[in-house]
Amino acid sequence: MIGLLAKAGLQLIMVLLVAPLLSGIIKTLKARLQTRRGPGVLQSYRDMFKLFRKGMVIPESASWIFSATPYIVFVTATLVGLMIPMTTTDAPFSLFGGVLAVVYLLALGRFFLALGGLDAGSSFGGLGSSREMTISAIAEPAMMLAIFTVALAASSTNLSEMAKVAVSQSWKFLAPSQMLAFAALFIVLIAETGRIPVDNPATHLELTMIHEAMILEYSGPYLALIEYGAAIKQLVLMTLVVNTFFPFGLSSDWTLRGLGVGLLFYFTKMLLLACLIVLVETTNAKLRLFRVPELLMVSFIFGALALISTFLF
């Protein structure tokens, strides 16, 4: 019990510390690739710090749902952060929820975020909520197929078990089913974290925005909580991708040495994935909203092919 809480506390600190850094790194990398100087990797912390100390304006038409939403978004994302293996295969909360719980807890956060968007009563929020729920709904089957492919190989939906199996056969990612599942999950990752070509995190133009439209009415600490939650969600999904497909350096226990090595590998892997995301973001234009389903359909087909190839090869 004490050990469990200690592990949970340690991972909680890691999640909370690394999440803003990761979005800072992505922003900086993107700026460098576009030959801009960019704001520096620590900017996300500064933004968050500033937002927490600001006052906030609550729309007159909003109810308690509007105020509850930031907490729920933040808390669900953080809890999910405790369920995934980051540096060791032994995630502190993996006993209490596997990959299905991860997907559905994130869906719980999204459910309330969409309600919060509609609660203000302006058209922007509704527009964002509608688009967010639509895109996440059609991303869901592709994500599940990709996850099932990995889960079936490990015959478990428990993330620690999946990581252990992945570690024991560490070059498995060269199998066609794994590559296809990775491609499927990468497209879903882009859609779920609201990145180009699906959504543009840097815009406030009503024709293009999805996530930003939903949270348009939020300000101050509430906005900070939502942004923090979004950063954690991004961290979680990226961790999920790197640790299920490239389980190098995952230590099997919580020793100091294991943690050190694990952390080193973890940062390297995350940095590489961040580079890939930035590359995709910089070399692509944002898709029209009604082109996004086609992209997600490609992801679904990758997932289905991955599944079929698990028992062909």
Added chain:
Amino acid sequence: MNTLPVGPAFTLSLAAYLTGALASLATWRKPALCRYICCGSALAGAIFGGFAAVFGILQGTPVRWSVSSGIPLFRYSFDYDALASFFNLTLAILAGAVSIYSFSYLKEFEGKRNIGVFGFLFHLLFLSLTIVFTAGNAFLFLIGWEVMALVSYGLVTFYHEDRETRRAGLLYIVMAHIDAGCLLLGFALLMQVSGSGDFASFHAAAAHLSKGQQAAAFVLFFLGFGIKAGVIPFHIWLPAAHPVAPSNISALLSGIVLKAGIYGMARIFLDGLGVLPSWAGLLVLIVGVASAVLGVLYALMEHDLKRLLAYHSIENIGIILIGLGAALVFRVSGHLQLAAVAVIAALFHTLNHAIFKCLLFLGAGSVLHSTRSRNMEELGGLIRPMPVTAFCFLIGAVAISGLPPLNGFVSEWLTYQSLLAGFGATGGLTRILFPLAGSMLALTGALAAACFVKAFAITFLALPRSAESRSAHEAPRSMLVGMGCLTVACLSLGLGATWFLHVFDTLTEQLLGPRVGTNLITAHGWVLSAGTPHGGLVSTSVIAIALLFLMIPAVLLVSIAGRRFARRQGPAWDCGLPGLSEENEYTATAFSKALRMIFSVLYQPRREIQTVFDVSPYFPKAIRFESEIEPTFEKRLYVPLKDLLLRFASRMRAIQAGSIHAYLAYIFVTLVLLLLFGVRP
């Protein structure tokens, strides 16, 4: 433990329902008294029924009574086994909550409608459902089934002044009789083999069924029970009939009457027909997937709150059938443990859906009671005048979307786990179907979440869209108590799922053999497992506790960091226009627009925009917008079928000449044919 009074409690509950039915009729001239009797005796019946069910579950061994009727094949036999107890428990929970709810709800009927007749039908519905869930004889079952259909018809058409209601009632009664006909044929087939009308004899005779007989009986029962459960493509009566009934009745129709179809399938497919071939299981699975996905897609296009909920019933019946179909496939391939997990997933979802759908319909009933409108486009902002209703509806919405830590999540999680296990347990290409079904279940869940964001937000959040919703008021206390009971049930079945699952131990033991409850529960009852050695684990209770604990730093952070500035209220961003009104809000139609475009192949949407202007089209005086989707099944399947039937009927008119000589000749020919071929030496 073997002396629990199952029989007395069961008899008392039947007696309470019967007395209530007669007493309601007798006191119809005194509406207030009649209302007290109506709700009181139904509540008493529900409590006795609940005790009987709990005793039946605790007892662990089936209780049987049988009285001869003097008619061959027909006996008054009751089988109170684990399956019957489980469905009676579901019935008792719903009957109790709805009885409490109805106490205030029926008040508006006083002086306007005949509460006596309502109470009579209300009690008969519970009585017939109890008989259906406990009957041990095919004829007794069919009598209960028929009474249930007729009473439901009476309740669906309770607002009979309305043309729409009468049409829906007609559709309902026609479909109900097609399904009763299928069941009659199916039972006739089984009785021919077993030589008796008792379910126990079907079980014994299942081994003597030939392959062809088994297949024919399966198809007939699947049609019969499928129509009653509202699976696609036999669903068309459901979204027509459920919304037009009084709201407490809609809650019962969607909550428990549909489940009679599921009960029948569980009873006959798992017990009466022997081990069904795997194509039967796959058919159930595929129909389940189709119902789930299409049901939620049609629900998304609805802006009538009660019709939306009715379409969601189709979706959830689909999810239940996915579990049931998987169980049938596992059983024929010899994986009884897995089959037991899949049955638990299906039946637990049956109970969960009964509870949250009943809750949502009662919530919609409170909204309708307060605003007189089912159209979401006229509602909005109801969370302020109706906070308790809104909270209950929100819990129901989260539960039906399958989100943790509520009960819908637990049963969907079990369904996922059994589907994933199915991939390893079966061979050949069919195994691909299981993960594909899983991904379609994921699509269904996500679309259901989108739909309930719409249903809750458009109805309860933002600004009111009409005068009625501006002057809305909270529902009377007994309605809130009724909804509150179901809300508590949703929460406790979600958080306490691992403790509740023991209920299924005797059930799977009696139906399939293995007791799996102990395999599914680990870590001192806190964690639910998939039943396989290294399989999935989840714990809704720990998730809920962890969410609460993580809430503490978040709240501290906001309150400490934000203490420097007071939060203030201001108008929402209006793009510099002179303030936002309800006309600027997003509507239900607008919310589902993106999905309407993406799935336009299915919906075939049609829209019409007319602009009225004086001088320039840029300054319109009025705009008329009309949008509709194509009712594919009605147009492509049922209208041609109806036309064919009518054409056939007009051909048949030639032999119905009205001449008595002709009719006598028909009778004579029939008699001769029967004597020649029908009577065996």
